[in-house]
Amino acid sequence: MNPLTTALIFTTLISGSLLTMFSSHWLTAWLGLEMNLFAIIPLIINPHNPRSIEGATKYFLTQASASMLLMMAAMMNFIYSGQWSLLNLNNQIASLLMLTAILMKLGMAPFHFWVPEVLQSSSLSTGTILLTWQKLAPMSILYQIAPSINYNILLAAAMTSILVGGWGGLNQTLLRKIMAYSSIAHMGWMTTTIIIHNPTITLLNLFIYIILTLTLFMLLMVNQSKTLLALATSWNKAPIIMMMMLTTLMSTGGLPPFSGFAPKWLIIQEIIKNDNIVIPLAMAIMALLNLYFYMRLAYSTALTLFPTSNNTKLYSLFNKQLHLPLLSPLVVVSNLILPLTPIMLIFE
Template identity: 40%
Template sequence: MSRNISLLLFLTVILGTLIVVSSQNWFVIWVGLEISTLALVPLLCSNFSPRNIEATIKYFLIQALSAALLLNGAMIQAWLTGSWSILEPSNNVTMLCISIALAFKIGLAPCHFWFPDVLQGLPFTQGLIIASWQKIAPLVLIFSISNTTFSYLLISASLISIVVGGWGGLNQTQTRKILAFSSIANMGWITVTALYSTQAAIIMLIIYLLINTAVFLLLDLLTLSTLGHLNNTAQLSPISIILITMLILSLGGLPPLTGFMLKFTSLYFLISNNFIMLSAIMVLGSLLSLFFYIRISFNVSLVLFPQHIVSLTAWRNSMSTTYLPANTWMASSLSTIGILAIPLTLPLYIII
């Protein structure tokens, strides 16, 4: 696929998301979601490998199912109330269809089964779009319907997602599947927080997008597809040991890293609204996720891993000055922000 066509399709994906974010009409929202999905499908299968095409077909089928549920729910509302407005009070059937559709789109449990397999079959770049940008539009819709009577359904799905995301990543060796289960858990944190404070959920979403983008770009830059490849990080790039370790621990929510603000923000608003007992379940689920985050950090830190190095690595053997490509600069910049951006996130709380 040529670069111009890829750029046009990617801009169309962005346009579809902007349509969803800026609209208050269910039919226009459905059109925006479909535009984004149909433009993304050719980008996902650009490699034309069997595993890549399989993941693309699975993604398309799930998105078609969720879009059909959302459209049916909106049509039921239009039939009963005569309005397509998202601000119009909705009936139970409409909110049930829309809640299930949005759970499929962002990968909330028990509608998460497609996400790890699809992400594993895609390259890191396309997987980054699925795990970050494509979550924005559904989450904005969840922010809009967070005060409905079906909020308890989203709370249950969020709590299950936090536990499933931590439990499912324990026995994984593929980095993309680990990031998929990590995304499922973080979507649970953001969704349950949105039901009590939309502003806090927006802050959490921004922090998550920054850290997740940096992790995907760094793993793609070093071609680290399994936990076994992490052992050679010291030979590929010494500074990457620090970046990957800090980013993964930041994604796990350890203070004083940026990802700590994600968990702290959620727990602060939930406990302020007497969401105490269920917050304990969320913390326990987060401890499960922290186990495989620490395992990744441990594998990266094995600078003296037992092996026989015959030749010098590229970074040691190179004597000439080379210019770093744009993706290296982007990965490094986002990694720094994802690790040490607490002073940048504090002003957001003043706005709240």
Template identity: 40%
Template sequence: MSTIAQCLFISTLISGSLISISANSWFSAWMGLEINLLSFIPLMSNPKNTLSNEATLKYFLIQALASITFLFTTTFMQMYTHSSLPLVDNLFSMLIISTLLMKMGAAPFHFWFPGTMEGLNWKNCFILMTWQKIAPLILLSYLVKMNLLTLLIIILSVIIGSLGGLNQTSLRKLLAYSSINHMGWMIAAMFCGENLWELYFLTYSLLTLTLIYMFSILSVFHFNQNFMIINDSQPLKLLLFLTLLSLGGLPPFLGFLPKWIVIQSLIALHSYFICFIMILMTLITLFYYIRLSFTALLITYPQMKYKPSCIKKITLTIPTTLTSLSLLTLPLCSLIYNCL
């Protein structure tokens, strides 16, 4: 695909999300989601890659199913606007929440997300994990309430996102399950305030951008490639795995900040059980991040005599800048918070 076509589809991709965010009716929100979907499909497809075409078809079918359900639900909801039955309103709300969860790949509608991620390149993986979740999350924040359904969604997201990544050897699937886990934290943050889940999403996007940029310039897709290919760039190797620990929420790093605030807010709301489950499942995600980092940093691996050309061209300027933001910003944020 030419650069002009990519710029065109990216601009309509952004426009579709902005239409959904600024919509004043459910039909306008659906229209924005459809523009966003139809703009992302050409960016995903690659005629030279069978896995990419399979992921594109899977993504299109799932999103089309969610869009149809969303449209029919909002249409019937307009027909029953004057209904005074709480059961009808709760049913419509549950259906819309389910379609939004399916669109962004949160549990229990996560079945398509890891497989789709596996067939994409790193650039499209970043778009799918960050930008494609903005409009569904904002629409979801209009409907989410502290009830049994939402609590079940949060618990399922953090459990599936944690346990699903334990046996993975693909970095794309690992980040997919990590994204499912973070979706649970973001939905829990919606109970505490609009600004909190937005802060969480911005922090998550920064950490994901840092990781995907380094994986992309190194052409790394699996665990064993981390051990071999980065031996000639030890600083980059250290920055990469420190950012992984930051994404897992290890306290000295920036990734701990939004989780810290969410935990404090949930405790203030007396939601002790769900807070305990979320912290416990985060420890499991930290386990497989630490397992990857520990093995790559402390065990000696044989070096290849042939050095890929990508290693020679790597400069540490951009990775160091992005990693510095993700590793060193927590003390600064704490200082600003105390000064205010």
């Protein structure tokens, strides 16, 4: 892609998200989401092939429908209250439409069907943007309208997302689809923190999720793997990278003593403090589904040795791998910040 075109696309993408996150007016928030939508479409289409065009079309139709619902909700709220402020969402129908639009934007159940298909149609770098940066603007809107939404509907969507995210990834062999279902499950965990009114845990969960997703996608880009079969033959080529992927996968599954355990631990603790035992128990049980397919990935990558001749171990000496300077600090953060959890709670 032309460097000037790339710079223009990323400038529009970043500006749209920032405009939505820092706006207090529904029209500017909607405008930022539209800028975000139109900037990501060329990235999904690149490289140009029928599969990427199909994914871009699915993404466009879903996100455009969500934007239409969001604008309809904002107009209904304006007719009812006479204000365009994000913090004055008093109409119940407008609140329901707005919540539906945000769930579609985030790819949460029952509007999750576009996430695996679009991610599978995109490159690894574009998939990284879809699962990290593209979540910031809808999450900021959801956080601001949290006092006005129906918590029962949001809780049902969150629990369904955790279940679908674990169940859908069980039989997958395509790594991008596995990461898509992982994102659906993480969005379910993240929205439960909005229900319990704890912004510190929400930000911590979002930060750790973005770090873990960036680390996993960078490891996949360095290893140039897109399927489970490709990962199964990677230990001989890059054992250190595969060991990093093993620990990062365990962290993403929420296994102690890695960093991914911190948000799950804090979320369950906060819900129990609110005198609710059934919901965190169900969430913990459904999280085992995610941990299962993370363990399957870890078993294929680092816990088995593919039967090959010794000459293949020299493959990495003659293969030019992609070098990402941010990979090392990301691996450290995604695995070793659990002891810092008490310090993070000081700001609660």
